[in-house]
Amino acid sequence: xxxxxxxxxxxxxxxxxPLVRGVIARLKARIQxxxxxxxxxxxxxxxxxxxxxxxxxxxxxxxxRLAPIVLFATTLVVAAFVPLQNSFAGCDAVSEGRPxxxxxxxxxxTGP
Amino acid sequence: MTQxxxxxxxxxxxxxxxxxLISRRWTKARALPAVLLMASLATGIAxxxxxxWDGQRFTVEVSQVASFSFALSVDRLSAFxxxxxxxxxxxxxxxxxxxxxxxxxxxxxDWLWVLLPLFLMSMVLVVTASTAFAFLFGWELMxxxxxxxxxxxxxxxxxxxxxxxYLLMMHAGxxxxxxxxxxxxxxxxxFAEMRASATxxxxxxxxxxxxxxxxxxxTKAGIVPLHLWLPRAHPIAPSPVxxxxxxxxxxxxxxxxxxxxxxxxxxxxxxxxxxxxxxGGVSGLLGVLxxxxxxxxxxxxxxxxxxxxxxxxLGLGAALVFMANHAAVWAALALxxxxxxxLNHAIFKSLLFLGAGAISDATHTLDLEELGGLQKRMxxxxxxxxxACCSIVGLPLFNGFVSEWLTFRSFLAGSELxxxxxxxxxxxxxxxxxxxxxxxxxxxxxxxxxxxLGRPRSHEAESANEVSWPMQAGMLLLAVACVAIGIFPGMVxxxxxxxxxxxxxxxxxxxxxxxxxxxxxxxxxxxLVLVAGMAAFKRAKKLTATWACGLPGLDERxxxxxxxFSKPLRKVFSQVYKADRTLNVIPADQPYFPASISYRSxxxxxxxxxxxxxxxxxxxxxxxxxxxLQTGNIQIYLLYIFAALIALLMFMRWV
Numbered sequence: 001x002x003x004x005x006x007x008x009x010x011x012x013x014x015x016x017x018p019l020v021r022g023v024i025a026r027l028k029a030r031i032q033x034x035x036x037x038x039x040x041x042x043x044x045x046x047x048x049x050x051x052x053x054x055x056x057x058x059x060x061x062x063x064x065r066l067a068p069i070v071l072f073a074t075t076l077v078v079a080a081f082v083p084l085q086n087s088f089a090g091c092d093a094v095s096e097g098r099p100x101x102x103x104x105x106x107x108x109x110t111g112p
Numbered sequence: 113m114t115q116x117x118x119x120x121x122x123x124x125x126x127x128x129x130x131x132x133l134i135s136r137r138w139t140k141a142r143a144l145p146a147v148l149l150m151a152s153l154a155t156g157i158a159x160x161x162x163x164x165w166d167g168q169r170f171t172v173e174v175s176q177v178a179s180f181s182f183a184l185s186v187d188r189l190s191a192f193x194x195x196x197x198x199x200x201x202x203x204x205x206x207x208x209x210x211x212x213x214x215x216x217x218x219x220x221x222d223w224l225w226v227l228l229p230l231f232l233m234s235m236v237l238v239v240t241a242s243t244a245f246a247f248l249f250g251w252e253l254m255x256x257x258x259x260x261x262x263x264x265x266x267x268x269x270x271x272x273x274x275x276x277x278y279l280l281m282m283h284a285g286x287x288x289x290x291x292x293x294x295x296x297x298x299x300x301x302x303f304a305e306m307r308a309s310a311t312x313x314x315x316x317x318x319x320x321x322x323x324x325x326x327x328x329x330x331t332k333a334g335i336v337p338l339h340l341w342l343p344r345a346h347p348i349a350p351s352p353v354x355x356x357x358x359x360x361x362x363x364x365x366x367x368x369x370x371x372x373x374x375x376x377x378x379x380x381x382x383x384x385x386x387x388x389x390x391x392g393g394v395s396g397l398l399g400v401l402x403x404x405x406x407x408x409x410x411x412x413x414x415x416x417x418x419x420x421x422x423x424x425x426l427g428l429g430a431a432l433v434f435m436a437n438h439a440a441v442w443a444a445l446a447l448x449x450x451x452x453x454x455l456n457h458a459i460f461k462s463l464l465f466l467g468a469g470a471i472s473d474a475t476h477t478l479d480l481e482e483l484g485g486l487q488k489r490m491x492x493x494x495x496x497x498x499x500a501c502c503s504i505v506g507l508p509l510f511n512g513f514v515s516e517w518l519t520f521r522s523f524l525a526g527s528e529l530x531x532x533x534x535x536x537x538x539x540x541x542x543x544x545x546x547x548x549x550x551x552x553x554x555x556x557x558x559x560x561x562x563x564x565l566g567r568p569r570s571h572e573a574e575s576a577n578e579v580s581w582p583m584q585a586g587m588l589l590l591a592v593a594c595v596a597i598g599i600f601p602g603m604v605x606x607x608x609x610x611x612x613x614x615x616x617x618x619x620x621x622x623x624x625x626x627x628x629x630x631x632x633x634x635x636x637x638x639x640l641v642l643v644a645g646m647a648a649f650k651r652a653k654k655l656t657a658t659w660a661c662g663l664p665g666l667d668e669r670x671x672x673x674x675x676x677f678s679k680p681l682r683k684v685f686s687q688v689y690k691a692d693r694t695l696n697v698i699p700a701d702q703p704y705f706p707a708s709i710s711y712r713s714x715x716x717x718x719x720x721x722x723x724x725x726x727x728x729x730x731x732x733x734x735x736x737x738x739x740x741l742q743t744g745n746i747q748i749y750l751l752y753i754f755a756a757l758i759a760l761l762m763f764m765r766w767v
Contacts, residue, residue, distance in 0.1 A: 053651070053652035053653065053654055054651055054652065054653045054654065055654050055656045056653055056654070056655055056656070057655075057656060057657065057658040058655055058656070058657060058658075059485060059488070059566065059567050059658060060658075061487040061488055061494070061564070061565060062487070063487065063498070063565060066643070066647070069643050069646045069647055070639075070643055072642075072646065073638075073639050073642035073643045073646065074508075074639060076638075076642060077635055077638045077639050077642070080638065081631075081635070
């Protein structure tokens, strides 16, 4: 159940990230008294960019090619480990001797 | 059995110098010393592993030297440091087996193979000694052999001055260590007696022991302001020797401090911890800030040793504060983090120094401004150097992360303490550690980016070739260790927990540590699957020239330089550097079209000038005044002897 929730969380993160950007851009435009682009604009941008070919400079090394992939992958993994329930549940789990899940890594001290 | 293997290890290592000198003229046996030394180090790893993982204890009574007892004994703490020494020096020796013949010949090469095993042996002696005499014997030899190894590269005036400062500070530190041992008199024989007598000491005497040990071992460890020798001595040694000095020798000082503060004294008032936290925080911050402004690779790495020793001291300080506040569990976590960081730093720092050696082997320079584009020319060296950079800045899935995260964890737990000052200071120290980590990341982005990426900045860098296979293999072994501990920290954390339980009564490693070792392999698996999945997703690719903003003729001088990269940070922390800048434009009346332009920026805040110079001046002035005693007149000297005799007789009368 919790694994499913984590999977949904990661998927939502990927799917909603461009929307957040779109809303921010729209809000900025409104504050500056412009109309601004549609909030769905970043989706079409991403779609367009993904269809373009990669340009790789001749002097670039494997770091150039791998860095974006690694950054994206680590962001997803971090998103998967962000805790879902509130932190006091984690403390109780420790005191009752139940094992903790990875998603509770970021919480406060669960000490003696 | 283990005892026999340990004796075998000692004898085999000590036989390497003899074998080197005997087989000197025998050209077919060139590799013999290296092979013998590696075999004996492998034995050492097995012995230390039995001591560390299985908790075996064993003792070797070497001899009775006069009235001093000379014994070696390995408990878990010794076994851990023995493991650190043997397992890190094995790849370094493998690397040296190719590096030394390429750079040294004749007598200098023979001396290296004579001194290297003796240097290793002296460090082994320090961490396994169980009597004060054996410890101090090893401690002094360690200084002398390392100085001998530095001299092999030449003895110009400047180098001699640096070695003089190194020896002077080491002897001053050793005097403090000897003082700490003498305070245990009349129980200063073996460690067990000292441990027992420490409980009967008055608090003032305990404080004196701690302070002497803190200063004495701090000099060896290179905490600010006792770090003066470190950026001078490390860069001028041959690269494998720098790796051993920075990776291993500094850790013997941590061993000494842990032995005194935790094993003998069993912790103390909480201001001991605050002192260690202060020293650690200042060393960490100044170490990394001085490193950022360097562009000589080995000096930069030497300053990073100061920084990492600072991180270790932060962990030790937190452990002392927790012990004073009776929070044994968190003290165990902080001490475990500090000890693990010792191992981690030994691995990645020696890897970085070996990488620097490979760079100088291929390009004959260590100036970052003349490197660049090495990743394409030295693929394996570049890859392992990148792993070492990721480890030292504490990125997850590399070993530096594990120890730094555990240190963070213990600091944050400090907010739960009832003592208000500890509850404020410890979380603040977490902030200091975070700042150190961020600055280190900036510094190594600079090092890797400038040296390995982009285009070569000099002809030497352009014609660089990959180094020989034993050098690559040595570096690869260390890189594998970085990743292995980063993903499976459980293999050392469990036994380190057992070790801290022996040192801190009533402690048990908190769940945070077990949790980390349980979750890291999964994170690694997820990242690996995701990266492999996305990398397999083939897309249309076109090889082009780098875009130069529309200008024709892309030039390597258009790249970021090391100095330029660190400029924003140097500007933010300008109060730390107080840079003295000189800009020379020739001719002076044409500022926009100069024939030549030179820029120089020197850091003016130096501890040498502010802290050491007044003391040195005072000592020299006192020496000049004392010179009046030496008149050269024999009658005066006879008078001195007579006066001394009278004084002694009167003293005996009173006593």
